[in-house]
Amino acid sequence: MKKISLTLIKANRKGKVVEILGGTNLQDKLMNMGVYKGKEVTKLSHVGLRGPVVIKAGRSILALGHGVAAKVIVETE
Amino acid sequence: MIKKIYLIGNPNVGKSVVFSRLTGVQVISSNYPGTTIELCRGHLSLGSEKIEVVDLPGTYSLEPTSKAEEAVVLLLKEYPKDQIAVINVLDSTNLERNLLLTLQLIEEGYPVIVCLNMCDDASHRGVHIDFEKLEKLLNVPVIPTCAVTGSGIKLLIERIRQARPTLRDKHIGEARWGEIGKIVEQVQRLEHRHHTLREALEDASVRPLTGLIMAAGVIYASFKIVRFVGELIINRITDPVFMNLYQPLLEKLTLSWQGKGFWFHLLIGNLINGKIDFKQSLGMLTTAPYIEFGMVLPYVVSFYFILSLLEDIGYLPRLAILLDNLLHRLGLHGYAIIPVLLGFGCNVPGILSTRVLESKRERFIAATIISIGVPCVPLQAMIFGLLGAYGGFYVGGVYLVLFFLILVLGVILNRTLKGFSPEFLLEIPPYRLPPLHILGQKLYFRIKGFLLEAVPVVLIGVAAINILIYFSYFNIVTGIFAPLVHGLFGLPKEAIAALVIGFLRKDVAVGMLMPLGLSVKQLFIAATLLAISFPCVATFIVLWKELGLKDLIKSTLIMIGISIVVGTALNLVILH
Numbered sequence: 001m002k003k004i005s006l007t008l009i010k011a012n013r014k015g016k017v018v019e020i021l022g023g024t025n026l027q028d029k030l031m032n033m034g035v036y037k038g039k040e041v042t043k044l045s046h047v048g049l050r051g052p053v054v055i056k057a058g059r060s061i062l063a064l065g066h067g068v069a070a071k072v073i074v075e076t077e
Numbered sequence: 078m079i080k081k082i083y084l085i086g087n088p089n090v091g092k093s094v095v096f097s098r099l100t101g102v103q104v105i106s107s108n109y110p111g112t113t114i115e116l117c118r119g120h121l122s123l124g125s126e127k128i129e130v131v132d133l134p135g136t137y138s139l140e141p142t143s144k145a146e147e148a149v150v151l152l153l154k155e156y157p158k159d160q161i162a163v164i165n166v167l168d169s170t171n172l173e174r175n176l177l178l179t180l181q182l183i184e185e186g187y188p189v190i191v192c193l194n195m196c197d198d199a200s201h202r203g204v205h206i207d208f209e210k211l212e213k214l215l216n217v218p219v220i221p222t223c224a225v226t227g228s229g230i231k232l233l234i235e236r237i238r239q240a241r242p243t244l245r246d247k248h249i250g251e252a253r254w255g256e257i258g259k260i261v262e263q264v265q266r267l268e269h270r271h272h273t274l275r276e277a278l279e280d281a282s283v284r285p286l287t288g289l290i291m292a293a294g295v296i297y298a299s300f301k302i303v304r305f306v307g308e309l310i311i312n313r314i315t316d317p318v319f320m321n322l323y324q325p326l327l328e329k330l331t332l333s334w335q336g337k338g339f340w341f342h343l344l345i346g347n348l349i350n351g352k353i354d355f356k357q358s359l360g361m362l363t364t365a366p367y368i369e370f371g372m373v374l375p376y377v378v379s380f381y382f383i384l385s386l387l388e389d390i391g392y393l394p395r396l397a398i399l400l401d402n403l404l405h406r407l408g409l410h411g412y413a414i415i416p417v418l419l420g421f422g423c424n425v426p427g428i429l430s431t432r433v434l435e436s437k438r439e440r441f442i443a444a445t446i447i448s449i450g451v452p453c454v455p456l457q458a459m460i461f462g463l464l465g466a467y468g469g470f471y472v473g474g475v476y477l478v479l480f481f482l483i484l485v486l487g488v489i490l491n492r493t494l495k496g497f498s499p500e501f502l503l504e505i506p507p508y509r510l511p512p513l514h515i516l517g518q519k520l521y522f523r524i525k526g527f528l529l530e531a532v533p534v535v536l537i538g539v540a541a542i543n544i545l546i547y548f549s550y551f552n553i554v555t556g557i558f559a560p561l562v563h564g565l566f567g568l569p570k571e572a573i574a575a576l577v578i579g580f581l582r583k584d585v586a587v588g589m590l591m592p593l594g595l596s597v598k599q600l601f602i603a604a605t606l607l608a609i610s611f612p613c614v615a616t617f618i619v620l621w622k623e624l625g626l627k628d629l630i631k632s633t634l635i636m637i638g639i640s641i642v643v644g645t646a647l648n649l650v651i652l653h
Contacts, residue, residue, distance in 0.1 A: 011284075025142055029502060032137035034174045036251050045284040051402040052411065052501055054283045059171045059204075061283070061507075063398045065410060065500030 407487025
């Protein structure tokens, strides 16, 4: 078990969200879209070096800008 | 007593389609979040009453995290809760995420009726929802619908009066998601399916390598199809009609006209070798309709056909992901590609849709880039018509100059404007194949909009040109600008009239260049300048409305500066 940001895990890996850094506005936004502490998400892809990260949360596909993705910390096995 | 009906739901669940079904009011719908940027209002007859229906922009939550969401919450509070009905539209393929808003609406005591939309798509994807059970668990009416085909809408209308407030314990944060999870577990059954081709394509289009290959393919194919369909319409329909029917008719009626005075000049224009030449005569009955219907309309049709198709399939948000990196350097994020693409159709809707971007800074950058570097379809059609004869090299050259300009301008604006560009956070919709009638309606709606907007202005424009030329008023204007235009850009002073008319409409302006007998180099410079310089008056007004006077002036000064620099540079660099 290790805690790592969404930008650093590999594509096609699953992780459980353990922490969302940054302001409450970002946390609320992600919460409203279904990404919150305890939710399991799958990283689908990462576009370019500092590009957006695409994840699957529940049945939604979300694209997170690099800066946002870096703030989402997940726990992987 | 219901005084108002609100349609509310997450972004991209098909609220606008439900709205059209309920009210008969045509609105543009697409398969990406944020299509509805203005409130749409219409009426629904419920028994003997006519009740106003309001289509609210999409929101994920009643606890707003942006200005757009705040606006939605404020609107809901306009009337007392016992005088409204709230239709909560849900995407059945993603019940879990959609239920957050539903629970919030119920908890807040709104009289809610749930419209479980896209039911057909859900069952295609192996998602089965027990809506009767959901109705019991939520204790509000739940109606499965498929708005694009219209199924379930009748039942929805019949049951609107049953929308009712109901008591429910309030949860917040993760606990609410926990509660939603329990509901979903009881009402939703997922059929295990193998990966379908559609899902494989959805996946491939967001991965870097396959995504870029697909994007290149889609853009190339779109461009080819727009040209092919446009030319097909011109060669098979509009040109034969103009040349074989309209021209002989017009000539029969007018060539016997004695004493070709002011009115002849205004309506028919100049005769070329004793005949009407649609490209050169410049009359209100000759060149004006030919430019609009014979040169521009075919491309408007083909462009909006392809754009509408890409919109409804759901490809554009995927393009946004791939371009996020590049657009970040311009102070924008990936989603700005949507206003830019709309801007290629017409700058007006493009600039209006910059509202999907959050900050004022982003909107300024996007609107300025669109009005300077993005040529609209009428302008592009005319550039094709004018420069196409000299080969793809010159046409491609105009695009290359504009593309380069967008990059340089974006980078400079991003470096010099205060603030930073916000991050991108976007839901990517699944691919959907739009039914043909929906696509057709949207195309019809857009073409009608184009004609209503363009035809009067074109007629007025051509009339104005003729009056100015007939009474030699243009000489005054040309006298002032001749040193600039001739000295710096190498254009003859006759081209000044075209550049001035460009402020009215770009397509007419390019049309005015046709009889001047310019060299390729001059045509190239004039066409590029027309694309960059003053946006047409409609765009100008929208810029003013969206940016405010101060930013409009800023944007305009940038525009003038760039026009002079680019015009001069091209004149110096190109040798022949």
